[in-house]
Amino acid sequence: MKKMSVLLSxxxxxxxxxxxxxxxxxxxxxxxxxxxxxxxxxxxPEKKTLELLVKETNEKGGINGQKLEAVIYDTGGDATKxxxxxxxxxxxxxxxxxxxxxxxxxxxxxxxxxxxxxxxxISCAAGIxxxxxxxxxxxxTPANDHVAAEKILNYMAGKKQKxxxxxxxxxxxxxxxxxxxxxxxxxxxxxxxxxxxxxxxxTDMTSQxxxxxGVKADAIICWxxxxxxxxxxxxxxxxxxxxxxxxxxxxxxxxxxxxxGADSAEGVMLPAGKLAIYDALSKSDPQYKLLKSxxxxxxxxxxxEASTFGGYAYDAFLLATGAIKKAGSTPEQIRNGIExxxxxxxxxxxxxxxxxxxxxxxxxxxxxxKVVKGDWVMIK
Amino acid sequence: xxxxxxxxxxLSGLSTGAIYALIGIGFSIIYNATGIINFAQGEFVMLGxxxxxxxxxxxxxxxxxxxxxxxxxxxxxxxxFERLAIRPLRHPTPINLVIITIGGSILIRGLAMLVWGKDTxxxxxxxxxxxxxxxxxxxLPQHIWILAITLIIIMVNKVYFYHTISGKAMRACSxxxxxxxxxxxxxxxxxxxxxxxxxxxxxxxxxxxAPLTMTAYDVGVMLGLKGFCAAIIGxxxxxxxxxxxxxxxxxxxxxxxxxxxxxxxxxxxxxILLLILFIRPQGLFGKADSERV
Numbered sequence: 001m002k003k004m005s006v007l008l009s010x011x012x013x014x015x016x017x018x019x020x021x022x023x024x025x026x027x028x029x030x031x032x033x034x035x036x037x038x039x040x041x042x043x044x045p046e047k048k049t050l051e052l053l054v055k056e057t058n059e060k061g062g063i064n065g066q067k068l069e070a071v072i073y074d075t076g077g078d079a080t081k082x083x084x085x086x087x088x089x090x091x092x093x094x095x096x097x098x099x100x101x102x103x104x105x106x107x108x109x110x111x112x113x114x115x116x117x118x119x120x121x122i123s124c125a126a127g128i129x130x131x132x133x134x135x136x137x138x139x140x141t142p143a144n145d146h147v148a149a150e151k152i153l154n155y156m157a158g159k160k161q162k163x164x165x166x167x168x169x170x171x172x173x174x175x176x177x178x179x180x181x182x183x184x185x186x187x188x189x190x191x192x193x194x195x196x197x198x199x200x201x202x203t204d205m206t207s208q209x210x211x212x213x214g215v216k217a218d219a220i221i222c223w224x225x226x227x228x229x230x231x232x233x234x235x236x237x238x239x240x241x242x243x244x245x246x247x248x249x250x251x252x253x254x255x256x257x258x259x260x261g262a263d264s265a266e267g268v269m270l271p272a273g274k275l276a277i278y279d280a281l282s283k284s285d286p287q288y289k290l291l292k293s294x295x296x297x298x299x300x301x302x303x304x305e306a307s308t309f310g311g312y313a314y315d316a317f318l319l320a321t322g323a324i325k326k327a328g329s330t331p332e333q334i335r336n337g338i339e340x341x342x343x344x345x346x347x348x349x350x351x352x353x354x355x356x357x358x359x360x361x362x363x364x365x366x367x368x369x370k371v372v373k374g375d376w377v378m379i380k
Numbered sequence: 381x382x383x384x385x386x387x388x389x390x391l392s393g394l395s396t397g398a399i400y401a402l403i404g405i406g407f408s409i410i411y412n413a414t415g416i417i418n419f420a421q422g423e424f425v426m427l428g429x430x431x432x433x434x435x436x437x438x439x440x441x442x443x444x445x446x447x448x449x450x451x452x453x454x455x456x457x458x459x460x461f462e463r464l465a466i467r468p469l470r471h472p473t474p475i476n477l478v479i480i481t482i483g484g485s486i487l488i489r490g491l492a493m494l495v496w497g498k499d500t501x502x503x504x505x506x507x508x509x510x511x512x513x514x515x516x517x518x519x520l521p522q523h524i525w526i527l528a529i530t531l532i533i534i535m536v537n538k539v540y541f542y543h544t545i546s547g548k549a550m551r552a553c554s555x556x557x558x559x560x561x562x563x564x565x566x567x568x569x570x571x572x573x574x575x576x577x578x579x580x581x582x583x584x585x586x587x588x589x590a591p592l593t594m595t596a597y598d599v600g601v602m603l604g605l606k607g608f609c610a611a612i613i614g615x616x617x618x619x620x621x622x623x624x625x626x627x628x629x630x631x632x633x634x635x636x637x638x639x640x641x642x643x644x645x646x647x648x649x650x651x652i653l654l655l656i657l658f659i660r661p662q663g664l665f666g667k668a669d670s671e672r673v
Contacts, residue, residue, distance in 0.1 A: 040498055170643065196642045201602040203399075203593030206392040207637035207645075210385050227500040227594045234592070238511045238520050239388070259502050259594055261509070 027063065027329045029054065029320060030095035031072035032082055032110070033124075033313075034102040039077040042102040045310030046124055047072055048302055049294075050099060053317045056297075063324050075101055079109035086110045090117045096324075097334045099316040100124055102309075104172060111138055120335040122316035124309070127176065131358040139338055141315035141348055143273075143361040145173075146180040148249040151271040151366045152221060153181075153188055155379075161218035161244065165194035167208055167232060169224030173250060174200075177223035193217045198228060206235045213241050225250040230259035237264040244269065249366060252276040253307065262374030269379065271366035273308045275347055277376040280369070286345050294347060311347035318346045319353075384516025389638040390631055391514065395523040397630020398530040399593075401623040402585040403607025405537065406578035408618040411611070412554035413574035416477040420461065420485035422604020424579045426492060427454040428586025429595030433501050443506065451583050457488070458579025462572050485600070492597040505591040522591050529588050533581060534623055541618065546573060609653045615663015625664065628652075 031050050034043035054070040062068060071093045075082040082101045089095045090113070097120045101107050104127030111130070114121040114137050123130050126142040156164065166181060168174035174197070185192055193215045196208040209232070212220060220243050222232050229251045236245055245268050247256070252272035257265045274281060278291035294314060298306035322344055323337025341360065344351040349365030369376040403425055410418040431453050435446035465484050469476060506525050511518040541547040552560040553570045561567045585603075586595065593599070606629065613625030629649055636648040656664065 044498075198642060199602075199646055201599070202645070203589070203599075203603075204392055204396050204634075207389055207634045208642045210388040210392075211638050211642075214382065214385055227596070230500075230502075230594060231592075234509070237509070238518055240511060240518060255499065259500060261502075263509070 028095040030089035030098040032100035034077035035074040037077035046313035049310035082106035124312035163191040165212040165217040233260035388517035393631030393634030397627035400610040401626025404610030407611040422600030423488040424582030425586035426600035428583030429590035454583035462575040
């Protein structure tokens, strides 16, 4: 009897060892992020998020018994470097899927490489050109800028605000926003009464706003990322302009209120991704639990608030691992799996991909919020 | 065009111009003492703002104590910069020195990025931010602080350069280094002094503008360039002409943005810079025959 149990337990042991060595085949996920350089505010949280998620998944035993391995390179925001590193990920590291790059320029540069090598790419950049027209192997997680713009215009239509002044930053984000707002405004019958711009490093926008004050608009839409919009907000207060002020989703973080000062930011409205405002969401919101756990895990590990940008990498990770679970782990299977994603609850929104839509987000990805006493309040 | 709009453009321009002037004078002082353009000047502006932030947040000092503290630390950085990067150079040709200051500015910026991160920060306004109406235009209390502090610094400068021994010695160095050395002026010490003064002034500029413009590790680049424009318009003088240069630049930028197009705001500054360099390289107010060393 004793011999028997020893034999059985040793068989078990061998089987366990065998299964472990079988599972040792890892799935490699490539990451291309602008961790340094001018776009580092995007790349850094993206890299941290991906590392955090891979670690957590492996601690839970991996996917279908297979461990994950992240191979992450820093592109420095440079498109040429991004192309070289993408080739390296595919040829040397033999990754099954690539997450990133962080910026639109880099993503556009990398697209021909992945299309040729047939490796799925999930970009973390917002530019509409990335997935419009649809490319077979390319997906992206941030919602298109025009979705945010449409959210603002729909809200304005509800408030009977028919004309607005536009104030945009002269970088890629501002230029793309400006273009798309103009198209949408035309479609929806708004009049743009002023079209002003400011430089990303400008420190005083009173000239532009004085001009805007002179044209009597129903609203002002400012499109930019920190710190410009915070300066605009302060200047609006200084000039005593009472026109409703709308900001883009680019400043949907507490940092903006902190920079502009709660007093000056009072009443500013903007479309926010749900991560920035998850504590204002109702507990029954399908994203609530995920948003909360991401923010808390991130805070615990890195001692800073989770950002929308890190959320883009989170979405990409969920899309990729969801596809691996369902369809398998070869590049072809992952691609097909991502395209079949339906109602995937993630950070930026609820993704439903199709062969015609490789972004998968709609207007529900944003909520209109208003600054009240230094905090976000949802508005309808 | 309504009058109150023009008034607002002018007032906004004057207050931004005062900032440019303050930074510009920092450029001129070092130029006059050493003959080099210190392109790290903008970094002291950045250090002023960020160090004040640290004094407020980490050391929990009140604002009136945090400011001198930040100025002192930036000045120490200025001294170290002169000692470690400028003085050890064996054959100091102007071009070498200029390149060293550019290298220094990149180094300081990089270190600041590691210490304070890449985020933008803000410090509280000195005396609230309730706008003050002047005619149909408004300015903030902080603008008055900027104008007043700029004025005080210029007066102190004037007294120092014309009524103290070391100030006179520094002027002597700017006229002729060799001759100044021959009459017993320690030229190297004067160079060190010029770095002390200009880094302190740069950091003061950075502190008084931070509540308005906010501050980050890379604010020094653009502010430094605009200050440089102001100094060029003023013909690299460390007195009133650089101040006027800064104010002209600020007002033209603001009027240009308001009346022509905001897209050309920075272009206006650099077109003025190029025009001055082509047509009046001695500055708007300089005499054509005066040679500066």
